[in-house]
Amino acid sequence: MMSVWSRPQFLHLGLFFAAYVLGCGFAQALAIVPGITVSIWPPGGVFIATLILTSPYSWPWWILAGCLAEMFAQFVWFHSPLPAGFLIYIGNALGAT
Numbered sequence: 849m850m851s852v853w854s855r856p857q858f859l860h861l862g863l864f865f866a867a868y869v870l871g872c873g874f875a876q877a878l879a880i881v882p883g884i885t886v887s888i889w890p891p892g893g894v895f896i897a898t899l900i901l902t903s904p905y906s907w908p909w910w911i912l913a914g915c916l917a918e919m920f921a922q923f924v925w926f927h928s929p930l931p932a933g934f935l936i937y938i939g940n941a942l943g944a945t
Contacts, residue, residue: 854905861909865917867894872921891918895944911941 871890879886891914898910915937922933 854903855909856902856906861913864894864898864910865913865920867891868914868917869921869924872918873925876925889940891921892940892943895940899944907945914941914944 868891871894875886875889875891878888895910895914899907902910915934918937918940919930919933922928922930922936926933928936
């Protein structure tokens with residue numbers, strides 16, 4: 849029987865984190881105007897695929913890992929203030945769910 853909050857393996861969460869961050873970097877590399885505009889957003893696809901392939905009971909863990917990955921990527925590649933990065937993440941998470 850599954851618990852209400854079934855935690856995925858840390859390895860899977862770490863791989864998701866890495867794929868999300870690398871997807872952010874890839875989007876930045878493909879930007880029409882580097883540093884300003886992002887034309888595609890691969891992490892959104894990674895997020896949607898992860899939620900489709902996993903149990904809804906584990907979604908809070910994936911959402912938390914996605915938030916941490918987004919904050920890290922916003923800091924490293926986009927240099928956005930923390931509140932702006934969080935609002936961007938909220939939009940991404942709502943688009944994925």
